[in-house]
Amino acid sequence: MAYITWKLSPLHHSASSRLPVTLAPGMSETRGSHSKHEDMALNRGPWTVEEDKLLTHYIAYHGEGRWNLLARCSGLKRTGKSCRLRWLNYLKPDVRRGNLTPEEQLLILELHSKWGNRWSRIAQHLPGRTDNEIKNYWRTRVQKQARQLKVDANSSKFRDAVRCYWMPRLLQKFGSSQTMQYSVEANTNTTTSDQVQHRPCQETISPSMQYCQLGSSSSHEPQPPENLSAVFPPLPVNMSEFPWRASDEIHGVAFNLFSSGFSMNNAYDLGTCDLTPVSASAPIYSDLDYGTDNNDCSNYNGDNLWSMDELCDMLKSYVSGADIKVPFSDHNS
DNA sequence: AAAACTCGCAACCGCCTAAAT
DNA sequence: TATTTAGGCGGTTGCGAGTTT
Incomplete structure (x- = not known):
C-alpha cells in the first residue's frame, strides 16, 4: 500500500x-532524543x-x-x-479537516464529561479527528466560554450550563443533520484507534448511540478521575428542578427535548432522546453545510445556528439565575 | 491606514510507561 | 533487577491571519 x-x-x-x-x-x-551517532x-x-x-x-x-x-x-x-x-x-490520509460538526462537538462534550482531558481516548471515537484538534477545540471554544463566565470549566455550574443549553442545542443541530454518518462498529468495547479508523462499516450508528453502548460497557471502563466530578450531573428526573420545564414553549415550538429517555440511569443516553418536536421545525442542513466529502467539513460553519455570543448570553443567564430565553432559529422564516 | 488585540492551530516540551537490553 | 530507549500523552507556546479600535 x-x-x-x-x-x-x-x-x-x-x-x-x-x-x-x-x-x-x-x-x-527533547530529552533523550539524541543518539550518540x-x-x-x-x-x-x-x-x-x-x-x-x-x-x-x-x-x-x-x-x-x-x-x-x-x-x-x-x-x-x-x-x-x-x-x-x-x-x-x-x-495521514484519513485525517479529517475542517470545522467540527455539531455531532462531533456533542460527542466531545459527552466524552469529556466522562473522561476529562483524555484527548487521545476521546479522539478514538471521532474517526479522523486527532487528539490535538480536539484539545484545541476544547481550549479555544469550551474553555473560552468558561473564562467569559468567570467560572471554572470543570465547575458544576458550568457543566450544568453546558448540559442544559449547549448540548441540547447541538442535539438540535445534530437532529437535523442526519446526513452525517459514521463508520463505527456498534460494539466498541475493545475499540482501538486503528479499528475505528480503518475497519469497514459494519453498522452505521450515531456517535451518541455509540456512546450509549460505550456507557453500557462501563464495567470495563476506568472511572474518570476523582477530581472530575467533572461529569455532568445527571439530568434531574424531576423536571421541576430544572431551569425550564419538561416542555417549554420556545418561539412557538414545543421544546420537549428531555421528555423521553433521560433518567438518572441513562443521563447520557442522548441517543434515545426524542428529537421529533425539535427536528420538525429545525433548520435543515444540506450536504453543502457540511461538505459532501466526508473528509471535508470546511463548508460547515459550526456556529451559524448558535453563535458563541448567543451561547455566552444564555450561559451567563443560567449562571446568574436569570430567566432563560432560548433563541430558536427557524430557517423557514 | 495602522496599531493593537484576538483567535486558531501546528509544533514543541516534558513527563510517564512499556519494551528492550 | 536496573538502566536505557522509544513512543504516547497532555499541557503549553508562538506565530500568522483575521478582526477591532
Missing part, C-alpha cells in the same frame, strides 16, 4: 510562513513541502512506527517525535 495523497499545510499557502529553524545538537532538544543539526518549526514529501514517501514504503529510525534513515533532520506528530496530526 502506498500513500500518494498529498496535502499542503495551510502554512504552505502563506508566502510569509515562519521559517524552519535549524538547531545545533544539544540546543534545547546523531551529529547533524535538527530542523524545528513548521514543516516544509520537501520534508512532508520525504516523510510521506518513507512511510509509503516502510510503514508507520519506529519513528527514531525513520528520522535517521529518511534523511529528515527531525526528531522521531516530530515525524510521528507530523504524520499523525497532518499527513
Whole structure:
C-alpha cells in the first residue's frame, strides 16, 4: 500500500510562513532524543513541502512506527517525535479537516464529561479527528466560554450550563443533520484507534448511540478521575428542578427535548432522546453545510445556528439565575 | 491606514510507561 | 533487577491571519 495523497499545510499557502529553524545538537532538544551517532543539526518549526514529501514517501514504503529510525534513515533532520506528530496530526490520509460538526462537538462534550482531558481516548471515537484538534477545540471554544463566565470549566455550574443549553442545542443541530454518518462498529468495547479508523462499516450508528453502548460497557471502563466530578450531573428526573420545564414553549415550538429517555440511569443516553418536536421545525442542513466529502467539513460553519455570543448570553443567564430565553432559529422564516 | 488585540492551530516540551537490553 | 530507549500523552507556546479600535 502506498500513500500518494498529498496535502499542503495551510502554512504552505502563506508566502510569509515562519521559517524552519535549524538547531545545533544539544540546543534545547527533547530529552533523550539524541543518539550518540546523531551529529547533524535538527530542523524545528513548521514543516516544509520537501520534508512532508520525504516523510510521506518513507512511510509509503516502510510503514508507520519506529519513528527514531525513520528520522535517521529518511534523511529528515527531525526528531522521531516530530515525524510521528507530523504524520499523525497532518499527513495521514484519513485525517479529517475542517470545522467540527455539531455531532462531533456533542460527542466531545459527552466524552469529556466522562473522561476529562483524555484527548487521545476521546479522539478514538471521532474517526479522523486527532487528539490535538480536539484539545484545541476544547481550549479555544469550551474553555473560552468558561473564562467569559468567570467560572471554572470543570465547575458544576458550568457543566450544568453546558448540559442544559449547549448540548441540547447541538442535539438540535445534530437532529437535523442526519446526513452525517459514521463508520463505527456498534460494539466498541475493545475499540482501538486503528479499528475505528480503518475497519469497514459494519453498522452505521450515531456517535451518541455509540456512546450509549460505550456507557453500557462501563464495567470495563476506568472511572474518570476523582477530581472530575467533572461529569455532568445527571439530568434531574424531576423536571421541576430544572431551569425550564419538561416542555417549554420556545418561539412557538414545543421544546420537549428531555421528555423521553433521560433518567438518572441513562443521563447520557442522548441517543434515545426524542428529537421529533425539535427536528420538525429545525433548520435543515444540506450536504453543502457540511461538505459532501466526508473528509471535508470546511463548508460547515459550526456556529451559524448558535453563535458563541448567543451561547455566552444564555450561559451567563443560567449562571446568574436569570430567566432563560432560548433563541430558536427557524430557517423557514 | 495602522496599531493593537484576538483567535486558531501546528509544533514543541516534558513527563510517564512499556519494551528492550 | 536496573538502566536505557522509544513512543504516547497532555499541557503549553508562538506565530500568522483575521478582526477591532
